[in-house]
Amino acid sequence: xxxLEVHSLQKTFSAQVFGKPRVVLKNxxxxxxxxxxxxxxxxxxxxxxxxxxxLLGFILPDQGQIRFWGENLSNxxxxxxxxxxxxxxxxxxxxxxxxxxxxxxxxxxxxxxxENRFLEVLDLVKLSGQEYRPLREFSKGxxxxxxxxxxxxxxxxxxxxxxPMSGLDPDGRHIVKKIIQSQQAQGVSIFFSSHLLGxxxxxxxxxxxxxxxEILYQGDAESFAAxxxxxxxxTFRDKSGLRFEIHLPKSKIQAELDRLRSQGSEIIKxxxxxxxxEYSFEQLRHEREQLDKI
Amino acid sequence: MKSLVIAKxxxxxxxxxxxxxxxxxxxxxxxxxxxxxxSLSFDEQKRILLHLGFxxxxxxxxxxxxxxGSFSISREIERQTCLxxxxxxxxxxxxxxxxxLGIWGAQIxxxxxxxxxxxxxxxxxxxxFSYAQALFGVLLETSILLALAxxxxxxxxxxxxxxxxxxxxxxxxxxxxxxxxxQKSESSFMTGLNQLLNxxxxxxxxxxxxxxxxIENNLIGDQLILVTTHGLAWTLILLVGGxxxxxxxxxx
Numbered sequence: 446x447x448x449l450e451v452h453s454l455q456k457t458f459s460a461q462v463f464g465k466p467r468v469v470l471k472n473x474x475x476x477x478x479x480x481x482x483x484x485x486x487x488x489x490x491x492x493x494x495x496x497x498x499x500l501l502g503f504i505l506p507d508q509g510q511i512r513f514w515g516e517n518l519s520n521x522x523x524x525x526x527x528x529x530x531x532x533x534x535x536x537x538x539x540x541x542x543x544x545x546x547x548x549x550x551x552x553x554x555x556x557x558x559x560e561n562r563f564l565e566v567l568d569l570v571k572l573s574g575q576e577y578r579p580l581r582e583f584s585k586g587x588x589x590x591x592x593x594x595x596x597x598x599x600x601x602x603x604x605x606x607x608x609p610m611s612g613l614d615p616d617g618r619h620i621v622k623k624i625i626q627s628q629q630a631q632g633v634s635i636f637f638s639s640h641l642l643g644x645x646x647x648x649x650x651x652x653x654x655x656x657x658x659e660i661l662y663q664g665d666a667e668s669f670a671a672x673x674x675x676x677x678x679x680t681f682r683d684k685s686g687l688r689f690e691i692h693l694p695k696s697k698i699q700a701e702l703d704r705l706r707s708q709g710s711e712i713i714k715x716x717x718x719x720x721x722x723e724y725s726f727e728q729l730r731h732e733r734e735q736l737d738k739i
Numbered sequence: 740m741k742s743l744v745i746a747k748x749x750x751x752x753x754x755x756x757x758x759x760x761x762x763x764x765x766x767x768x769x770x771x772x773x774x775x776x777x778s779l780s781f782d783e784q785k786r787i788l789l790h791l792g793f794x795x796x797x798x799x800x801x802x803x804x805x806x807x808g809s810f811s812i813s814r815e816i817e818r819q820t821c822l823x824x825x826x827x828x829x830x831x832x833x834x835x836x837x838x839x840l841g842i843w844g845a846q847i848x849x850x851x852x853x854x855x856x857x858x859x860x861x862x863x864x865x866x867x868f869s870y871a872q873a874l875f876g877v878l879l880e881t882s883i884l885l886a887l888a889x890x891x892x893x894x895x896x897x898x899x900x901x902x903x904x905x906x907x908x909x910x911x912x913x914x915x916x917x918x919x920x921x922q923k924s925e926s927s928f929m930t931g932l933n934q935l936l937n938x939x940x941x942x943x944x945x946x947x948x949x950x951x952x953x954i955e956n957n958l959i960g961d962q963l964i965l966v967t968t969h970g971l972a973w974t975l976i977l978l979v980g981g982x983x984x985x986x987x988x989x990x991x
Binding site (some may be wrong): 501502503504523526532536538543550551 | 820990
């Protein structure tokens with residue numbers, strides 16, 4: 446079952462006085478499976494944030510359909526979604542407790558249950574003991590974690606995160622990854638954007654790739670990583686005992702192996718280099734650029 | 740109900756804002772100035788203190804209305820703070836109303852606080868009920884002006900909204916002068932302009948009861964209900980208009 450279905454989404458930002466209208470989303474269609482972590486990747490300016498903002502109604506699309514669990518966005522649907530935008534400003538004079546209490550009061554009709562959930566969430570984002578500190582005293586990484594704490598506070602079924610690891614140091618990224626993994630373990634569907642593709646390798650089962658407002662790929666992450674495998678490498682020793690390495694496309698490996706054997710070389714190893722999502726993403730973009738030139 | 744939650748947080752944040760404190764300091768500077776000027780006169784000290792004191796309160800509240808009203812929502816959009824709130828199960832109208840209520844609540848607190856200080860400085864010399872009515876007029880003005888700044892910022896950029904809402908406020912104060920010039924000029928264009936402005940600009944001058952003569956002689960009472968209705972109607976019109984524009988806006 447899909448928790449999110451986006452169909453033919455289009456958005457054009459109208460022009461300033463003398464400018465041209467800017468088309469930012471062109472027929473964007475994709476799905477996010479229930480209980481699965483889906484990465485949304487694209488370079489800066491490719492339309493990731495605009496798409497995420499359309500999902501929650503912050504930007505009104507010109508055309509297209511967005512359905513959560515088969516329904517249009519409503520307050521009932523919103524109460525099942527946790528959202529964290531890219532680098533938001535949190536009310537800095539509030540303490541962690543005041544800030545999360547504020548979000549609890551906005552999302553829930555009763556104050557009961559806040560205390561337990563608050564402590565649970567604080568522990569999860571590794572901010573225990575920081576309940577009464579004003580947010581203005583927090584580092585960037587800590588603020589990011591407070592933001593994620595508000596997103597998971599109401600135990601959402603779907604988490605939408607916009608660049609949750611952007612601008613963080615390795616420690617900060619590690620903590621955020623752990624939080625995402627803990628939500629995965631609880632069966633929460635996660636849809637998050639990032640241009641840090643190394644993190645996608647670790648966290649995502651599915652991928653949606655966007656470039657210049659168009660979806661280039663939608664499917665499972667493993668297939669995407671394997672889509673553009675790198676060269677294979679043959680290490681061999683020739684008759685005189687000298688060791689060599691050659692790099693070849695996968696399609697030519699068998700013929701080369703036959704040739705080397707016929708010459709009496711000893712094959713030491715054959716390695717297939719899988720460069721992962723990052724490599725496939727670059728190849729896909731390169732392919733698209735070539736097509737655009739034609 | 741959720742508007743009140745947003746209002747409470749807005750109110751709490753606002754009381755800690757530096758710009759807010761600056762406006763309050765300006766009001767106190769006016770109080771100090773009125774003491775100085777008052778000391779130059781033998782029998783008008785209290786009147787001078789009342790007029791300049793009210794001018795200080797009015798200036799502070801007009802500054803807060805135009806300044807915070809024009810920048811509050813746009814700053815929330817720019818910093819993406821409002822996205823976190825609007826992702827919750829509530830409407831944009833609830834958010835809009837909550838922000839307005841929060842700022843107006845803070846203005847009421849400041850208005851009442853400064854008003855009480857001024858009344859104490861005046862040695863409780865003026866009739867309390869009349870004095871309270873004059874203060875109510877100032878708060879009614881700020882309610883319209885804040886709603887106006889909220890409305891304007893949905894149409895134009897914040898800096899333009901600030902100046903245009905202040906400009907409309909001045910027009911609303913000067914409508915009687917325009918009326919006077921219209922009668923003198925006998926031009927049909929001026930008559931038309933006067934009629935148009937009377938129709939599209941809130942009558943701020945009607946809420947200006949900050950005069951020692953009016954307060955001493957209890958002359959405000961007659962107009963209170965009519966002017967309050969006028970003020971609340973304008974506030975409501977501007978809030979409904981602004982909220983419906985905000986609902987259709989892309990929060991980029």
